[in-house]
Amino acid sequence: MNELKILALDTATEACSAALLVGERVYARWEEAPRDHTKKILPMVQAVLDEAGIALSDLDAIAFGRGPGSFTGVRIGVGVAQGLAFGAGVPLLGISTLAAMAQGAHRQEGATRVISAIDARMGEIYVGRYLLQDGIMVLDGEEQVTAPEAVAQQPTLSGLWFSAGTGFETYADGLSALADEQKPCPAARLPAALDMLPLARAAWLAGAAVTPEQATPVYLRDKVTWKKLPGRE
Template sequence: MKILAVDTATEACSAALLVGDKQYARWEEAPRDHTRKILPMVQAVLDEAGLSLDQLDAIAFGRGPGSFTGVRIGISVAQGLAFGAGVPLIGISTLAAMAQGVHRQEGATRVLSAIDARMNEVYFGRYELQGDCMALVGEEVVSDPALLASEFGADAVLPGNWSAVGTGFETYGEVLGTMAETLVPSQQVRFPAALDMLPLARSAWLAGEAVAVEQASPVYLRDKVTWKKLPGRE
């Protein structure tokens, strides 16, 4: 199995390649520089593995949620590559990728992922390990942090230990920290990485979830994606 993954949905930019049981990856925190960096990263992992695009089985991409501009760059690059290579696409949640990263690097089996969505909101998802992949429990949402935390009141606080990852917890940690009995911030993961999309993409491929290029779509969570941008923000 040969799957390429690309992600530009947040401040991080990354590409990774799965070839059988081998993985190749590039990652860099590079705000506002994704368009210049992503294709060289793709070429680097292909060169390292000695593959060309037309040898791939599928291309995975960070479908969001995240920066509107970043998500659009990611899906556009993935569609262009997939169209040229004649392979299908697999959309992977950025929230799930972060949870997968905490599992890979810290051994977490229960993770709360939250990305700062600006406008006093967060993108949020709850994940638990199933097999070797982090699986979504419930739905991914965009919400006011206080409203989200209120859903986990005294009678609904998540029992046991949970890991917390993402800029949403960095910005609203005091509010969101009440959601679980014990909430431990990740020490190694801040943004999603294409490397952590590979096991999720492999699982999706085996489940027959790859789609044709023209059927691939981003996930913004917000109903409106053309809001007024604040100075210096996306």
């Protein structure tokens, strides 16, 4: 049986990363580079491919950080992934950046329950809750863009929950008591393509791959971009 080969890349936040799964072997690059995604992502992709000794055409699929995150960052990631997928003739797998951070908290801290929150600017956060199922972080409820105070007013979660993401840095006071016991995971403050790989493998096995033209970003805050256009509400 051929080894599963999945390339993952993410530019949705301040971090820029690429990772490659070849069977059980993993190759990864990660850097916090807020304004250099377009310069760094393709060299990172080439670096992991070279390290593994394979070509784009050898891949089974390409996973990308579909968002939420910065509009520009998400668009860069989707565009690069589509271009690579068209060139290699392989399908795409969109992976949530919030889920990737939750998976990172599991990898770094052994977390089984995680609240992921990204600073969405404009006094809001992107937030989601995740529970570990068979080694994979699965969304509990839905991902939202909302004010931190709205999250803080929700019923207190029981037990121990890990917190991951820049939302907990920006709104530390307001988000400090979401659960009976809350433990920060600084190592998962930003998503990493490395942590997208287990999620991508599960998505691949579930038949969730799509053609490049079907790949779509997840902004959660679509209305903001529409309102910038005359006559759009």
